[in-house]
Amino acid sequence: MRDSLPRESARLSRVESVFKDVFQKYSYEEVRIPVLESKELFYHGLGETSDAVGKEMYSFVDRDGRELALRPEGTASVVRALIQNNLCYNDRPRLWYEGPMFRHERPQAGRYRQFQQLGVEAFGFSEPAIDVEVIQIGNEVFSQLGLSSLITLKINSIGSAEARAQYREQLVEALTPLSAELDEDSRKRLQTNPLRILDSKIPRTKELLSEAPQLHDSLGDDAKERFDHVLELLQTAGVEYTLDPYLVRGFDYYTDTVFEWVTDRLGAQDAVCAGGRYDGLVELLGGNPTPGVGFAAGIDRVASLCEQLEEPDYCAADVYLIPMDERHREFVNQVAQHLRFNTDLRIREHIGTGNMKNKMRWADKSRATWAVIVGDTELNERVVTVKWLRSERAQLSTSVENLVNVISENTE
Ligand code: ATP
Ligand code: MG
Numbered sequence: 283m284r285d286s287l288p289r290e291s292a293r294l295s296r297v298e299s300v301f302k303d304v305f306q307k308y309s310y311e312e313v314r315i316p317v318l319e320s321k322e323l324f325y326h327g328l329g330e331t332s333d334a335v336g337k338e339m340y341s342f343v344d345r346d347g348r349e350l351a352l353r354p355e356g357t358a359s360v361v362r363a364l365i366q367n368n369l370c371y372n373d374r375p376r377l378w379y380e381g382p383m384f385r386h387e388r389p390q391a392g393r394y395r396q397f398q399q400l401g402v403e404a405f406g407f408s409e410p411a412i413d414v415e416v417i418q419i420g421n422e423v424f425s426q427l428g429l430s431s432l433i434t435l436k437i438n439s440i441g442s443a444e445a446r447a448q449y450r451e452q453l454v455e456a457l458t459p460l461s462a463e464l465d466e467d468s469r470k471r472l473q474t475n476p477l478r479i480l481d482s483k484i485p486r487t488k489e490l491l492s493e494a495p496q497l498h499d500s501l502g503d504d505a506k507e508r509f510d511h512v513l514e515l516l517q518t519a520g521v522e523y524t525l526d527p528y529l530v531r532g533f534d535y536y537t538d539t540v541f542e543w544v545t546d547r548l549g550a551q552d553a554v555c556a557g558g559r560y561d562g563l564v565e566l567l568g569g570n571p572t573p574g575v576g577f578a579a580g581i582d583r584v585a586s587l588c589e590q591l592e593e594p595d596y597c598a599a600d601v602y603l604i605p606m607d608e609r610h611r612e613f614v615n616q617v618a619q620h621l622r623f624n625t626d627l628r629i630r631e632h633i634g635t636g637n638m639k640n641k642m643r644w645a646d647k648s649r650a651t652w653a654v655i656v657g658d659t660e661l662n663e664r665v666v667t668v669k670w671l672r673s674e675r676a677q678l679s680t681s682v683e684n685l686v687n688v689i690s691e692n693t694e
Contacts, residue, residue: 283396284389289596293585294398297427298380301400301579304423305378308415310402313377315359317384321349327358327567329534331475338385352384356578357535357560358567360403365569374406380581392551392583401557403576405564410511413539413559414519416575420543420555421521423579429545429587433554435522437541438529439509440477441501443562449500450476456494463490480528491528498527505538512539531556535563539575547590548583555579597649599630601689602671604641606657614656617666617682624686646671652689 286294305312321341328335334354341351353359356379369375380400387393402419404412417435424430440446453476461469465484472479480497482488501509516523523541531540540558548554557577564572601621605614614631621629630648632641645653653669660666660679668688669677680688 297585300426301423308419310376310378313379318350319353321351323358332533334385338387340384354385356401361563361567370572376404378402392548398581399578401578405572405574408573413512413575414515428591432547433543433545435543436526436529437523438526439538440540441505445500449497452495460490477530480530535560537561554583599648599650600627601629601652602645602648602650604632604655610656610661613661
């Protein structure tokens, strides 16, 4: 688990705020869910054979002897909240959530044991139009972040649970005689979670898969028709996608449409956002049968992608205010308050002793654009001295009232 320092945190916050703005525009409502849940929720909801539960979950027994887990993802919790609070009664909620998720993985660039997700979930709609709405939300976010050219939307349909069970048997039957040629992970998955073999990245395994039965052929006519409808609507909406017949998701709960935004800019950690439809999950967790669809974005990875774009220089403050002496503190504080409440700028007051040179060093360190200085002369005349820290412009003296104008003339 890592710390994110101010520069990275600023980037993470910016990404989060773009997501939230878009969620708002689509009228999705926020839910806040706890970090701890009963371990059972995830075993039951996500499936014991999924990596996130079977291999990666942080779980422990609390003081009351209950088995708890740090959530590895958000969907199961949102569904639990939905059932517990009867949210689907006469309603079809469209929700979003955010927060840290926990998985005991091997830490590496883009893969952390605590990472941040933002996700949406829409309940009560089985229409293809909702799949498309959810995908459009993701696309809108990536476009606003300027990432469209760096990512691709992959999409597939994995059909109903029954069709998948049938296909699973066919796949196991086809691959078992070849198991010696599979990579080690896939060989294990043949026993535990055969469908996950489909998204293996190992070339020989991929070759064997291309000769094995295809999931698409196992889908029922309804599922195929539904998927065609989703694709049609995506085209009409101008959403570009790539069909990927080998795309499957890590959790058991998915049905029909599954999708993932991937990039080739982040090395092996190529998925930035993933989701799909999960029509059986609400019922599985004890609610009335309710269809659902959603996605979860990995904010750490999205932010790393943003880092590859041209970003404005990072700075902690815009204006750095310096009292030459403590006698000037009161006036400096008044000027600071005036700027804080009349501009969007970030205002930092110098606190601490030291000579002027030392104070200017702190101003420079903050990377502020302006230093605003108050000494005896300024105090007597109720003016301030403005110095440009990042250009050659000559300093000037101005009244407090005019200071906002002086600064805003030069914000471009
Ligand atoms: P991966 O294939 O990379 O392990 P996943 O299929 O396990 O991803 P999901 O459970 O679908 O991931 O989670 C949605 C998104 O959350 C992923 O697309 C990814 O961006 C992000 N994510 C998942 N695990 C991690 C992690 N350990 N560290 C950082 N981000 C992660
Ligand atoms: Mg994973």
